[in-house]
Amino acid sequence: MKITIYDVAEKAGVSIATVSKVINNTGRISEKTRKKVMQIMDELEYQPSVVASALSGKSTFTLGLTLPDLANPYFAELARAIEDQGRKHGFNVFICSTDNDADKEEEYYQLFMKKRVDGIIMVSRDKQNVVVKKILSEKVPLVMIAREIFSAPVTSVMVDDYYGGMQAGQHLLQQGHQNIAVIVENLTELGSKERLRGCVDAMKEAQLELDPQLVIEGGYTLESGKAAMKQLLQQKQRPTAVFACNDILAIGAIQAVREGGLKVPDDISIVGYDNTILATIIDPPLTTVAQPMQEIGERSVALLVQQIQSKETVRQRVLLMPDLVVRQSTRTIK
Amino acid sequence: MKITIYDVAEKAGVSIATVSKVINNTGRISEKTRKKVMQIMDELEYQPSVVASALSGKSTFTLGLTLPDLANPYFAELARAIEDQGRKHGFNVFICSTDNDADKEEEYYQLFMKKRVDGIIMVSRDKQNVVVKKILSEKVPLVMIAREIFSAPVTSVMVDDYYGGMQAGQHLLQQGHQNIAVIVENLTELGSKERLRGCVDAMKEAQLELDPQLVIEGGYTLESGKAAMKQLLQQKQRPTAVFACNDILAIGAIQAVREGGLKVPDDISIVGYDNTILATIIDPPLTTVAQPMQEIGERSVALLVQQIQSKETVRQRVLLMPDLVVRQSTRTIK
DNA sequence: CATTATAAGGTAAGCGCTTAACCTATTCTT
């Protein structure tokens, strides 16, 4: 059956300890023996069992990742970034969609524990997360990628929503817009609030004030973005620019504008948030605030691996900066 | 540290064998003892180590999935479907992006072997796949999700491209189009050829012939779709309808049409292929041939699990039917 | 009542590795 370390040892005429040492590059082994063993391993196409090595004290080189929904392009891209970084460090990752369902989250967590993953990355909107507390109390290495500041002391990677909102606002202001509306996702959520606040502050700096009438909760779907925009189009003083707090909402807004017989960006400028692939394929291509996906993946994996390897827990929150990507859904106002 | 089977056994006043038996529901255990042991496991929040149980002969309950790129919405959706099905059967899945790079594929395959995954699902365009042959020769359970018929006897799940192309063609014909163009991905690839052939045959049934001038290779990118469409717009006899062999191409085509001062579907109808999320957010929403993602995930996992459990290898090819989703990028011609 | 079945659970080997502790030639030292 499967080739084991015994087969290699026997064929090389050494003990299994020696083989183990050449695999792990530990202990003292003469160059000659090393060569010999390596050659035999090659010949036999020996693949040391991570299962066995994990059982005898080493790690499983496996990470668990939970996120709301892998079918969502935003999370898929993030997952890809994490996967790539994991690979660099020699880790495979279990990617698990929770649908924001606490039960599924719990279920996956249990699976992670049974499989003895070395660490967990959670992407979550929920700040009152019970599972997180369990993970922490079990001292399993954990990194959160979140939009809310977590009450517990968790190492987390976040993107500065306030700054992102501000960038969006500044961009529109630079283009001469004064009458700006904001479609937020959900005003009870910190991330949304921060994006809004950033935009408001950008306007304040320009001595402008955001009309509360022009702030609308849009939720997360295309339809709701459309509806929000329609509502905005009815206002007595129609805005000349809209900052939508995610790309889907922005796209819904574009569609509503078009259905209203107006044009983007000619009549109304729109800036989105996230810079998902959707932003590039929509017409006109969407000006949007880009989350630094690669960077998020890189930092979170790095922080996790660090925890795994050093066992120490220097908890920290990393705050990354988003970046505005200017495309064609915004333009200078006359 | 971690609770082990010994802790449970001791606290319950039984041997570890007994605990193992209640965990696995094997052997004879009295109801009383079972209850007792279960209760203790609960109390201690005992999570049996899959690592240990895998080492002693059971499976790892882990699947490996390789696909070209998780950041691509099409594959992300597929991965999600597979993940869900895996969960139903108690499996976690390592999701790995290969970027169609043979080296990465090989690397991931080696990792899968080291981690002793129970089975592998590969999503690939490549039919000359060396890794596949290795997997087969190692007798590791494998299911391919492919577009090409594989030379080796691999269990595979495919979608009937010919029928999909036919559906697209029939739809356009029913709407009265006679002058139909096709933007294929790549004429050297079987999947593309089949879609084209399906469309051609649909036309033949209607006593029509597809003008070879109206078949253009478009590749896989938005830009290339745009370019292809522009080329079509220049033809002396401009087509009234276009069948683009994937959604991205279709979207590129829509943009080209719009840039040419024409409208979809008023001037030109367009049908895509894949029914990715992109089709729903584009304006106008894209009529497209839907791949049965859920079904693909379900069947492939089911086939894999079957192989894993029964050890027998009833190789088979499952051919699923795609389904046309009519949206607003096509319309009846006067 | 002695014998046999059966139910309930225990013993111990083994899965494929890692690693601390130990052993034995060589090579240095002085």
Place this chain on the structure above:
DNA sequence: AAGAATAGGTTAAGCGCTTACCTTATAATG
């Protein structure tokens, strides 16, 4: 040239389970 270092291995225990094979009560049988 004798003792101390050192290089290069080997031995064996242990990681946390599973499982074939025992053992021992207890119930069934003639």
